[in-house]
Structures are given as structure tokens and as C-alpha cells.
Amino acid sequence: MATKARGARPTRTEDQLGPKSANYHTHALTRGLVLLDLLASVPPPLTLTGMHEHTGLPKSTLVRLLAALTEMRFVVRVDERPAYRLGHKVMALADAYVSSLDLSAAAGTYLDTLSRETQQTSNLGLLDGTEVVHVCVRTPDRPLRFETSPGARDSAHCTGLGKMLLAGVDPAELSAHLPPEPYAARTDRTITTLDEMSKEIRRTARRGHGIDDNEGSTGLKCVAVPVTVGGQMLAALSVSGPAGEFGREKQKDYLERLHETAEALAADYDVVAVLRRMYESLGESPTRRA
Structure with missing residues (x-):
């Protein structure tokens, strides 16, 4: 999802301010919600004049709407210009909204499609210290497949997801997301030093995807891409499976589908x-780059 721009917005159209057929109360509610949306979209505080310029609504109408929103504590008046910002009641709504969401349900549909189309295990992961946390996983309907589960953790230094996520870390903080040297060598292809890992992370950042080529487990390969919102890498998305099924053309197809899904x-x-x-x-983990 693209985040809302923190800046000026064009004047709302009449349709955005409420349908002409709406009754008075519905129209007022719609306009009140438009004001909340506006306050969430521009740097606070916003003056009454600024609201008038953004919405085209008469100042007398804005004053009535703001009085109701202020009384309900969805809006706070901050000075005598007058200017306003969002109130704490908005946070309660936001918390309730996020608490009601299930990531498995929200993201699972996308990963189901990705897994079905690639016939590989799809995995959404976040970086936590030196580990990757698997937050949503879907597996293909086939006997030979990579198995993991939501909530499982793996080392960042030898996984495609981990390398992609490490590419979003401030280079000065990279060592804090890696174990003491030498890193545990799971196979003869595992990178075990900070110097080599730093080079690998730079390569990962340049090409835009992470690769685990028999580094975490012999016979297993993984490719991962970033899930980026507003220039910030929030997570990484991967497909993993038998290394023999990740030839050049297949991997190119996997990456195309990964980017589409991300x-x-x-x-x-x-x-x-x-x-x-x-x-x-x-x-609380060390700094991550936007």
C-alpha cells in the first residue's frame, strides 16, 4: 500500500465531500470524515484557512464540524489562529483496526497465489536482530517442498530473506545483525565472515533481490525481494524449493512473480x-534504512 503523501492536497471534489442525494446528517458525517482524512495527510497543525483551501467548504461549515470533532476528542485545537491536529481518540480507532487484522488472512491470499503459480514455498519475513521471523508461509500442493511455519525463525546470514532484509540495514549497523565471526557454516557454501557478507549485501542491494544458493541447506535454494512502502523496506518475500528447480529461466520467472506479489x-x-x-x-533492533 502506498502511504499518503505528507503535503498539500488538491481541493476535494463535490463527490468526495458527499453525494448530492445524501441527507443532511449523512452529508455532515462524510464531511467530518474528509476533515479527519485531511488532518492525517498534511503536516500538523492545520489552520481553518488551510482547511477551507483544501476542501472548498465554507469556514462557517468547518467551524461547526470542528466543534463536534473537538468535543468528541477526535480533533484538538492547538492555538488561536485557529489551528488543529488529530486527537487521541483517532489512535484508539487505529489500534482497534490493526488489532482486528490477521496477517495470515490479509497476506495469505497473495502468498497462496504465489505458491500455486511457482509451485514453491512462499514466505513473508521480517528482520529481528540476527534472525528472520517468518510471519506468513504458504506451501505448494506437492510432496517435495520446503517446510517452515509462521513464527519460525532462521539465521539472517544464510537465507535469501535474511540477505534481502540485511540490504535494508544501515551499513554501519550491519555487524549488529550478524553473529560473532566466524558465522556457523551450515554447508560448504555458507558465508562466514563480515567482510564477505558485506560484499554480498552490497550485491544484493544492487540487483534488488537476495539469493540463498545451497547456503542454509544443501539442495535448497531461495530468492527474495523487498516489500517496500514509501521507500521503507518493511519485509521481504521469498520462494524456496529444490535447488534443481531454480535454473536461470525459472528463477527469472520466480522473480517476476515475486515482484508482482510484493x-x-x-x-x-x-x-x-x-x-x-x-x-x-x-x-529496538539496530537502525534499519528507509
Whole structure:
């Protein structure tokens, strides 16, 4: 989902301010919601004159709407110009909204399609310290497949998801997301030093996708792409399966489908709301780049 721009908005059209056929109360409610949306979309505080310029509504109408919203504590008046910002009651609504969402349900449909089309396991992951947390997983209907489950964790240094997520970390903080050297070598292809990992992360950032080529487990390959919203990498999305099924053309097809799915996830308001909450809950980890 693309986040709302923090800047000026064009004047609302009559349709956005409420249908002409609506009765007075419905029209007033619609206009009140438009004001809340406006206040959420521009840098606070916003003056009465600014609201008039954005919406085209008469100032007398705005004063009545703001009085009701202020009384209900959805809006707070901050000075005598007068100027306003959102109130704490909006946060209660936002918290209730996010709490009602199920990431498996919100993102699962996209991962189901990805897994069915690629016939590989699809996985959505977030970075937590030196590990990747698998937050949504879907597997193909076939006996030979990569198995993991939501909530499972894996090392970031030897996974496609991990490398992609590490590419979003401030380079100065990269070592804080990696174990002490030498890193555990799961196979003879696992990268085990900070110097080599730094080079690999730079390659990952340049090409725009992460690769685990028999590094976490022999015979297993994974490719991953970022899920980016407003320039911020919130998560990474991957497909994993038997290494023999990741030839050049197949991998190119997987990446195309991964990017399409990542864009769809980033455009879904529900998915992004949950991912943001999860991302922020892991904010005690070292700095991550936008």
C-alpha cells in the first residue's frame, strides 16, 4: 500500500465531500470524515484557512464540524489562529483496526497465489536482530517442498530473506545483525565472515533481490525481494524449493512473480497496517534504512 503523501492536497471534489442525494446528517458525517482524512495527510497543525483551501467548504461549515470533532476528542485545537491536529481518540480507532487484522488472512491470499503459480514455498519475513521471523508461509500442493511455519525463525546470514532484509540495514549497523565471526557454516557454501557478507549485501542491494544458493541447506535454494512502502523496506518475500528447480529461466520467472506479489502486498492497506505494527515492534533492533 502506498502511504499518503505528507503535503498539500488538491481541493476535494463535490463527490468526495458527499453525494448530492445524501441527507443532511449523512452529508455532515462524510464531511467530518474528509476533515479527519485531511488532518492525517498534511503536516500538523492545520489552520481553518488551510482547511477551507483544501476542501472548498465554507469556514462557517468547518467551524461547526470542528466543534463536534473537538468535543468528541477526535480533533484538538492547538492555538488561536485557529489551528488543529488529530486527537487521541483517532489512535484508539487505529489500534482497534490493526488489532482486528490477521496477517495470515490479509497476506495469505497473495502468498497462496504465489505458491500455486511457482509451485514453491512462499514466505513473508521480517528482520529481528540476527534472525528472520517468518510471519506468513504458504506451501505448494506437492510432496517435495520446503517446510517452515509462521513464527519460525532462521539465521539472517544464510537465507535469501535474511540477505534481502540485511540490504535494508544501515551499513554501519550491519555487524549488529550478524553473529560473532566466524558465522556457523551450515554447508560448504555458507558465508562466514563480515567482510564477505558485506560484499554480498552490497550485491544484493544492487540487483534488488537476495539469493540463498545451497547456503542454509544443501539442495535448497531461495530468492527474495523487498516489500517496500514509501521507500521503507518493511519485509521481504521469498520462494524456496529444490535447488534443481531454480535454473536461470525459472528463477527469472520466480522473480517476476515475486515482484508482482510484493507490489500487491505493498498496495494492500490491511497488510501494510499489520506489517508496520510488526516492524515497529522490532524497532529496538539496530537502525534499519528507509
